[in-house]
Amino acid sequence: MADAPVVLCLNPWVYDFAAHDFFARPLGLLYMAGRLRAAGFQVALLDCASRPVAGQSPTGRWPKEIVPTPPALQGVPRRYGRYGLSSTQVRQALGALPRQPEAVLVTSLMTYWYPGVQAAIAVIREYFPAVPVLLGGIYATLVPDHARTHSGADYVITGPGEEAVMAILADLTGFGGQTAPRSGDDWTYPAWDLLADHRCLPFLTSRGCPFDCDYCASRLLEPSFRRRRPDQVLAEIAYWHERFGVRDVAFYDDALLVDAEQHLLPILEGVVRLGLPLRLHTPNALHLGFITPLVARWLKRANFATLRLGLETAAIGGARRDRKIRAGDLERGVAALREAGFTAAEIGVYLLLGLPHQEDAEVEAAIRAVRRVGATPVLAQYSPIPGTALWSEAVQVSRYDLAADPIFQNNSIFPCWPEFSWERYTRLKNLAAGRE
Ligand code: B12
Incomplete structure (x- = not known):
């Protein structure tokens, strides 16, 4: 399996005035990762919106770092922030990847969290300037034109992304992937094991x-x-x-x-x-x-x-x-x-x-x-x-x-x-x- 392409799956930071982790996990991205793995790709996961694992509660506060309020929202009397891992932690995780990925898959959630998508893609570009970035998820699906113009991704994919990603990756890597073993009702398990938490x-x-x-x-x-x-x-x-x-x-x-x-x-x-x-x-x-x-x-x-x-x-x-x-x-x-x-x-x-x-x-x-x-x-x-x-x-x-x-x-x-x-x-x- 050593020669199978490596795909990095990335869940961006949350950028907002307020955010609380109420059982929030990047399930769509984990489904994509599960399908890729089943098709023979090597998959790595970077969850920028994760929280420290210490403590027992599955919900709670995300670490928040204050960042400048977007110009369009100047005047809102609330403090804007980036929730999740620090920028240093994200950079360390990227630096620690055993090799450069052949593609990066970025997910997205709330439409108005796109600054987190932009920031994450910008960091990816610093590390892997030539690696294609594929963006999907809820923001990409609900406002695709905005995502195409502003996210910085090479590909913006709308809707359930399993089939589209397989086709694009086959094109990009020449790796057809193996036929995914399908469960009886056709749902491959999400790669939940890849989360640290x-x-x-x-x-x-x-x-x-x-x-x-x-x-x-x-x-x-x-x-x-x-x-x-x-x-x-x-x-x-x-x-x-x-x-x-x-x-x-x-x-x-x-x-x-x-x-x-x-x-x-x-x-x-x-x-x-x-x-x-x-x-x-x-x-x-x-x-x-x-x-x-x-x-x-x-x-x-x-x-x-x-x-x-x-x-x-x-x-x-x-x-x-x-x-x-x-x-x-x-x-x-x-x-x-x-x-x-x-x-x-x-x-x-x-x-x-x-x-x-x-x-x-x-x-x-x-x-x-x-x-x-x-x-x-x-x-x-x-x-x-x-x-x-x-x-x-x-x-x-x-x-x-x-x-x-x-x-x-x-x-x-x-x-x-x-x-x-x-x-x-x-x-x-x-x-x-x-x-x-
Ligand atoms: C679960 C859920 C939550 C959870 C947390 C989810 C999380 N991960 O953080 C909770 C309950 C906490 C939550 C809260 C809120 N939510 Co909510 N939530 C959802 C819900 C029901 C499901 C999302 C999900 O995980 N789906 C399952 C996965 C499998 O699907 P997926 O992520 O879409 O992934 C698929 C595709 O998008 C694609 N894909 C995904 N990633 C990628 C990547 C690539 C590269 C590709 C190609 C494809 C791809 O393929 C995947 C597999 O098919 C959606 C509605 C919905 N039906 O999607 C609303 C939804 C996202 N939420 C919404 C809202 C409004 C909220 C709240 C603001 C509600 C409120 N007023 O309080 C809060 C805010 C959260 C916060 N923290 O501040 C809105 C979005 C609003 C917006 N403007 O974007 C939605 C769409 C519901 C709605 N009202 O229509 N939410």
Whole structure:
């Protein structure tokens, strides 16, 4: 295998005003790395957005280094920073690679984190000026023209990148790769073993979402809804548990509970049957309408430690933008979870804040409704996303030229409020936290 081409897979830094590692792992890049390895390439990983491994918590603060605020965001009363490894640590890791890679694969996440992509690619250029850089991921998919012009990558690839990368690498390296051994349902495991940190396994039991909510980009990223077989899911979780003793599994699925009796419940039954000592987490929201008493009991039995439910647009009593919430879903879903033994503190309900034309009264009513039913409101600031149904309204109301620069899609600056207001934000945050 010594002659197989080396591919460096790189997860850039996070550049933002605020960022918290809430089970954040570069799963897309790990999937790419898994596929490349299965095809015979040698793969190295550099995760610039990693945190020190010390300590037990799979979530927490990233080290932050203050960097100059981008000119377009001058005036925002917050400190801009680079989150993750220091520049020296990244340089050391690049210098320590046993040989120059034949190609570098860079992933991307939030559209407005592109300064991290640019910075990472610039460092790669210093070390390996002639090595082709391929960029993919969420930023590359949602704003490809911007990525082509501004990222510094040689290739910008949109959408699920497995097939495209194989073709480009075959072209660049002349290495056809071996046929990847396919599992029964065609999902090669992500190369999670390459991460230094095995505290948390990011996990997908499905790709895509059958819903199409106005604010969400899921359909643009993955047009079809595909699920793995429950036995395959279980086999993968058991595999990682056996190999690394993983305790925390964070599901990234956009629609984990759809058709639960055929999908999630058999998975959870298996987790319980095998006696796997896991804590399960859903940092990405669950659909409230699918939480029946049976589902709630299984979530409890299988030891879900972090539950986030999506109420999202907070339009209690009004029909707005959310294709997946019906009247009564909040009450019924939370009642089922409470009945199953979850406490109010354990049931977090995401409420989107900062939507175009959203009145504070709407958010306040939703916060109170969530508290009343016995759950905990969690405010999630809205990030406008090109290509979504809500985009044109967001562009219209924003005080920034949202389409001109994805930097303005940053949720921390409340791009769809008439102005940034700490006072307004703090008041709603306090209300959500029960500090009225
Ligand atoms: C899991 C998730 C999270 C996790 C963390 C994820 C992480 N790794 O850090 C959590 C829950 C923490 C999170 C938080 C947030 N998220 Co989020 N999240 C997601 C979610 C559901 C899945 C991302 C994922 O890992 N997918 C699985 C992998 C396998 O897919 P992938 O990364 O796209 O990779 C594939 C392709 O892109 C491509 N690819 C990837 N890399 C590469 C590289 C190369 C070279 C190539 C060729 C191809 C390629 O191939 C891969 C395999 O097919 C997406 C929605 C979605 N469906 O994608 C939203 C999403 C990315 N999040 C979004 C938002 C808004 C947020 C929040 C701001 C929400 C909020 N208001 O609080 C926060 C901010 C986070 C922060 N830290 O500050 C938005 C993006 C907004 C934007 N402007 O870009 C999305 C798109 C959801 C939406 N609303 O539409 N998120």
